[in-house]
Amino acid sequence: MNCIPLMINGLPGNVARIMAESACQDERFTLVPFSLTGEEITLGQVSVDQTKITLLKPSERENKIHEILESYPGCICVDYTHPTAVNDNAKFYVTHKIPFVMGTTGGDRQELERTVKNGSMPAVIAPNMAKQIVGLQAMLEYGANAFPGLFKGFTLQVKESHQQGKADTSGTAKALVACFNQLGTDFNLSDIEKIRDPKTQKENLGVPEEYIGGHGWHTYTLKAPDGSALFELTHNINGRQIYVAGTFDAVVFLKNQIDTNAFEQKLFTMIDVLTSGK
CATH class of the missing domain: 3.30.360.10 (Dihydrodipicolinate Reductase; domain 2)
Incomplete structure (x- = not known):
């Protein structure tokens, strides 16, 4: 398997940081040096394992996403942001045809499911990734x-x-x-x-x-x-280390779905990931 470009959204948050640090040490992934963040975040960049990650606010992301997707084809997003951002972020991913793992809880979950089902790419959504x-x-x-x-x-x-x-x-x-x-x-x-x-x-x-x-x-x-x-x-x-393995398994699961063009079903849960044996 080629390295999967992984965009970890939610930096400089603690869970997103742990995910990003773990991705840097995992040979299955290439960490995309950008992360979606909140409008209120004043930092412009953070460093993760010697990689500088540019933080993109909602007002900035539309101007950069096409460049990111061209530079990192096959990118999969992992979302550990904030409950208030869940639905807007999901719509953003679907609009730009980015498969994603939604580890963030909260938001309108029924709307979230509708958003994924109405899109063209698969997503894994679960209240817990452990x-x-x-x-x-x-x-x-x-x-x-x-x-x-x-x-x-x-x-x-x-x-x-x-x-x-x-x-x-x-x-x-x-x-x-x-x-x-x-x-x-x-x-x-x-x-x-x-x-x-x-x-x-x-x-x-x-x-x-x-x-x-x-x-x-x-x-x-x-x-x-x-x-x-x-x-x-x-x-x-x-701690939060227990969530890393499950999240990364979900990413690999999505990659397999895309590679085999097997996603007649677009909305998946961690149960699907576990029973797939992948």
Whole structure:
């Protein structure tokens, strides 16, 4: 496989930086020296592993994208920007026929799916790019379909803790709540306890101090009506390295779809990536 030109959007953000640094060390990819960023960002450039990356604001990107695509044919975009940018960025990618991996959560997800389906290139969209969590979600979805109503009458409590800068409620938590509701609980997404206070995270939850700025801790508690039975599911992720492998697998998956001209289906999830064996 030839090196895939990879444009990591969201710099100078932490997740985008980790993705870009990892791409520089991965022989499957060539890091495109441009990154879409927010209008409010004052930096014009950032350095990633001795590569200078030019940051492009929404007001600047139209003037550069044709040059970028000519210089880096076959470019695939990876989006770790901001929930408020999800839909505009997706429309930008589709307009310019750029396949993309949307790792950013939030935005209008139904509109996002419509945008991809109405375009001409494939995209991978998922609320979580960590392969193990995606697999866990798939197992819960299987259980919900196989045993609907299994926890009917049980109450559900959901706590999710992320770094202070995460603006939206966890997409993974929302997806798992849908499974639990199919299993019989009656839980409203607005009742998810969203924890963003560093002091609470450290003192009450026990998040290690070095990961206060980058973590994803989730606990789902199911309790019987009379309190005689309790089930709890916890997945705690420290740092962001776990998301790299899944994201890069999604990029390679898209590349394979394009090379084989196999994308009658244009909208893919991480489940598609995992089951493809690629």
